[in-house]
Amino acid sequence: MVIPVHDINPVRRTPWVTYALIIANVLVFLSTPGMPGSLAGGESLAQLCHLEAFMDRFAAVPTELVHGRIPQLVPTGQVGVGPHGPGCVVAPRGFHKSAPLSVFTAMFVHGSWLHLLGNMLFLLIFGNNVEDRMGHIRFFVFYVVCGYAAGYGFALLNAGSSDPLIGASGAIAGVLGAYIVLWPRARVWVLVPFLVFLPLRLPAWLVLGFWFALQAVYSSGQGVSDAGTVAYVAHVIGFLVGLFIALPLKPGTPPPPKPPGLLFGRRARPHYQTW
Template identity: 60%
Template sequence: MVIPIYDVNPVRRTPWVTYGLIAANVLALLFTPVFANMGIGSEAVSDLCHQTAFFQHYAAIPKELITNTQLPLVATGAVGRMANGLGCVVDAPTYAKQPALSVLTSMFLHGGWLHLLGNMLFLWVFGNNIEDRFGKIGYLLVYVASGYAAAYGFALANPDTTEPLIGASGAVSGILGAYLVLFPRARVWSLVPILFFIPLRLPAWIVLGTWFVLQWLYSAGLAVTGGGEVAYLAHVLGFMVGVLAALPFRGRRRGPPVPRQLAGYAEPQVMWRKTDRGGWR
């Protein structure tokens, strides 16, 4: 898989929303049981039960999204002795959960550092230009809408699934879809696995197009992946929302042109002065 590391596509303003989303995702991981359970060796049963209870409380669960009702039995975080050994105790929930709101909270939950860093790398590389084009509010709306479409779309395809959906992948996929529509020819420095990871400058349509095709193949079961329980269909759906959101913006001017020096060019300085006829030269 091609790994983007930097795009040659200058922006006109500081992408504060992108920075804020990345910071929020990092902080969320620091305050979840996932971070507390990180370490050398396997996790204890008590840690796994605590983590399961946390995700069932705050993550999006497809069955809950379809029925708009929380599960009747959830993990309590306690450990009990089962017929085949130790296991997590389940009981009626002691909290009131809003399934629709859980989609929003699930966008800031991740299963570990690799899961988090993968999503945030793509958001770091491609998010600033989409924020620059859509504006802060529009950008945030596309991000959230893509996340919701990804979660509910996956739930519709898997209505009986009770495994929690976590991660910003669906929302970030929407940003990638918008970038592909608006900046298909932008150059992206990427690590390409050819024997070793080789840095190459590729057009965005190759980097993001390849990524999308892989997600679609995985979601359709036409390719084998070692990604485990990854909701590839959610990636595909989020990406399509970003594509649709960006289509009305395609071809619009970005406002004042970026100085060519910022784009890697050098121009001689030109002195302008007003002529007698009222013009400038």
């Protein structure tokens, strides 16, 4: 898996929405109770009970999205002692939960620092250009639409699952799909792990196309051992939705600048004429 670090594709205006999304995601993670690495984190039973209650309230659950069955007995976040020892207290739900709204809130919840930082890195590198092309408001609507498409698409394919679905990956996959349509030849600096991390400058169609191919393979359960814990199919759906939404914007999109100097990690041959 290559790690993008920078694209050679300047923007004309400050990507305020991209920055705001990154800040919001980081703040939500830092305030997530019971999440290791967050300011409210920890591994005590009390923290784990708080985490269960938090996920029940803000994560998207496929069975709730597809069938509309919102459970009435939910974790309260409190610790109690039962016949089998200490555990999390379950009681009737004391608040109303909207399944459609949970898809939106789930876009800001992440399961680890690695999950969060990986998503925010891709959003920072590729989101600024897509926002620049679409404009602030349209980009935010586009981001949310891709997130909803990925969330509901995953739910329809896993209608019997009650596992919480969290993360901004589906929405960010839509951003990647838009980027590969609008700037397929933009150069992207990446780190390729091969004994050490090798810096290379590759075209966006290769970097993002390879990423999409991996998600498609992993979504089938091939080549990865944790396919059940990562919603790869949501990535595939989000990417395709973002790609098709961006197609009408392709005409009139200014091409990225031609990068001088290094090409694919090597010095490009200078152009000259003989006489």
